[in-house]
Amino acid sequence: MIRSRMATFGVLALLLAACGGNGAATQQKKSELTLYNDKGAWTKFFDEMGALSKQRIGLGMKPTGYTDSAQYQAFIKASFRTNVKPDLFTWQTGGMLEEIVKQRQVAETTAVWQEAIKAGDLSQDLMPYYTIGGKQYCVPMNVAYWGMFYNKKIFDEHGxxxxxxxxxxxxxxxxxxKAGVTPFYHTSVLFSFVWFEQLMAGMDPDLYDRLSTGKAKYTDPGVVRVMEKWKELIDAGYFxxxxxxxxxxxxxxxxxAAMVSFGTWFNTSMTQRDLKAGTDYGFFVIPNVDPALPKTSVIFESGPLCSLTKAADPEAGTKYLKWWTTAEAQEKWATTRGDVSANPKVTIKDEALGQITKDAGGGKYRLVNRYFEATPPPILTAALDGFGKFVTEPGTYKEVLETIQKEADEYWSTHQ
Incomplete structure (x- = not known):
């Protein structure tokens, strides 16, 4: 509660400060756009993209990065009601994007998508994640496939x-x-859902999909088995x-810890620490818990880069989003961060990341939408709190599932 209030005060302070300066929306043509994002650690990379866009299309970009997700979301939603509006901003697909699209806050990008697909700069397979009511909104800021990063030196040391x-x-x-090395990383905040989604996708991906659409319950036996499997790993002391x-x-x-499960975007954290792929660390696809499943399930996510309907210079926003999808922009974006790209034309230099990108695009895996995007926001909030409690008190898993299901019942009663 204290953290929530502090986040709110921080947002209000920023809004008041901006209202007192040049934050008010203006209709003049812009030569530099503001990009608000929840990836504060990537400021250096956004700066480099802004310098390149200024050179290539005459339109610069200045990033403002947040590291607190709740504070960031509060700021963006508050901007809808004030003159302090970002030209561009990052968001999430799924229920969170649908929510602000229905409020008519997000600029449509259907024409951008059509042009990019025709040029081979975006894949048709990505379009459903950005389609609401038959129209497209935003463009992919990034794509990511989830797997396991591992400390190669520790693996080599123990054969x-x-x-x-x-x-x-x-x-x-x-x-x-047994050798005194902690196998896995996990956390009780924000990313508390990681092992839930991975275990469920690897045990029963059909149930995972039904759960995200309200056609299954968190108290169903299959979900309970997932929590029991998770508890087994915790009780064994693996985290x-x-x-x-x-x-x-x-x-x-x-x-x-020897292993960390995250999306391919985590590779940026490795390169920022001057770690070398193949020498200091590696990456592998996490095998299914159930070996009988026809395909290995791989968690997939795509983060949107959006512009507002009521932005100060909508044409400039559209111009920037169009450029962002091009091979030139994506080559720079992927290479500087050491990550994969939404543009199929971009070659991924990291062998492991390049392989999963190729395999995923070729249909080798069953792609499963990340839990953060697949789950409606009110249910997600309850689930993140619940999983955060569970990892510290594993014996509460049934109580946690019942609490999440109460929120799910309330949500789906009005959203089916």
Whole structure:
């Protein structure tokens, strides 16, 4: 509650400060756009994109990055009601995007998508994530495939290889635990959903999909089994303290935990720490818990880059989003961060990331929408709190599921 109030006060202070200066919306043509984002650690990369766009299309971009997700979302939503409006901003797909589109706050990008697909700069497969009511909104700021980053030196020291099966992964965890090395990273805040989505996608991806659309309940036996499997891993001592505030990038670098499950965007954290892929760390696709599933489930996400309907210079916003999808822009964006790209023309230099991008695009995996985007916001809020409680008190899993389901019942009663 205190954190929430502080976030609110921070947002109000920013709005008041901006209203007193040049924050009011203006109709004059812009030569530099503001890009508000929830990726404060990426300011350097956004700056480089702004310099390139200024050179190529005569339109610069200045980033303002947040590191607190709740404060960021509060600021963007507050901007809808004030003159302090970002020219561009990052968001999430799924229910969160649909929510602000229905409020008529987001500029339509259907024409941008049609042109980009025709040019081969965007994949048709991405379009559903950006389609609401038959129209497209925003463009992909990034795409990411989730897997496991691992400390290669620790693996080599203990004679371990990337696992081919779930049993192999558990055996590797047991070997590390026995040697005094913590196998896995997890957290009780924000990313508390990671192991829930991974286990469910690897045990019953159909149930995962039904859960996200209200056609299944969190108290169903299959969901309970997922929580019990998760509890088994916690009880075995395979996870680090979920309350530990160490940045996951530092966790990997120092070996505080041998493995960290995140999207391919986490590779940026490795490159920022001067770690070398293939030498200091590696990446592997997490095997299904159920080996009988026809395809390995891979968690997938795509983060939108958006412009507002009532932006100061809508034409400039559209121009920037159009340029952002091009191979030139995406080559720079992917290369500087050491990540994958939404543009199929871009070659990924990192071998492991390039391989999962190729395999995912070729249909090798069953792509599963990340829980953060797949779950309606009110249910997501309850789930994040619930999973945060569970990782610190594993015995409460049934109570946690019942609490989440109460929120789900209320939501789906009016949204089916």
């Amino acid at each position: 371990l290889q990337p696992p081919a099966t779930w049993d192999d992964l558990v055996k590797a965890a047991a070997t590390l635990k 680090m303290n979920p309350g530990d505030k160490t940045d996951p990038g530092d966790v990997m670098k120092t070996g505080k």
